[in-house]
Amino acid sequence: GNSVTQMEGPVTLSEEAFLTINCTYTATGYPSLFWYVQYPGEGLQLLLKATKADDKGSNKGFEATYRKETTSFHLEKGSVQVSDSAVYFCALSNFGNEKLTFGTGTRLTIIP
């Protein structure tokens, strides 16, 4: 079955630091990959997505590249802000079976 493995948290960084949150997956076929973000007390928001190999999803300064050869979809941001503090979830879905399979989430805290 499908599975997503995320970098263990929590992660604490200083403002303007470089961020990487690792995500690897196991899936049959060619899944679509997603990063969702959950701010304190809120629901999940789609941050970015990629639907095929070598696609790069980007939004709000965050980027992730769909790497089929390494089955990875690592999230990166060049300079984080305090407002980026949240829980980040990597997820995948398969064509024909649209349920999302989530990783465990990574709690990110940015300190000024």
Place this chain on the structure above:
Amino acid sequence: DSGVTQTPKHLITATGQRVTLRCSPRSGDLSVYWYQQSLDQGLQFLIQYYNGEERAKGNILERFSAQQFPDLHSELNLSSLELGDSALYFCASSVYIGEGNTGTQFFGPGTRLTVL
């Protein structure tokens, strides 16, 4: 704002009781999904409906059931509640199922269920 609405926002009830959670999808979305977020199990898919019909089932307990109505809103019914059912329940919707669907789902704000 994702356009997906869920009510109530919070629900506190006792063990053995039954509750109903409601979800209204984004305008035009035919698919509705339910997820449970708990500390020990993380985010888990429960069930999916498409245009009124059950489409896929995940780790949904037999005590739980759902339906999607002709106006496309959905309800998740939880019965014989146990302490372990305390969790955040999310509804999500997507535009369609079919060729080329990339499965982008938009989530509601969730219903926090506390079972005492």
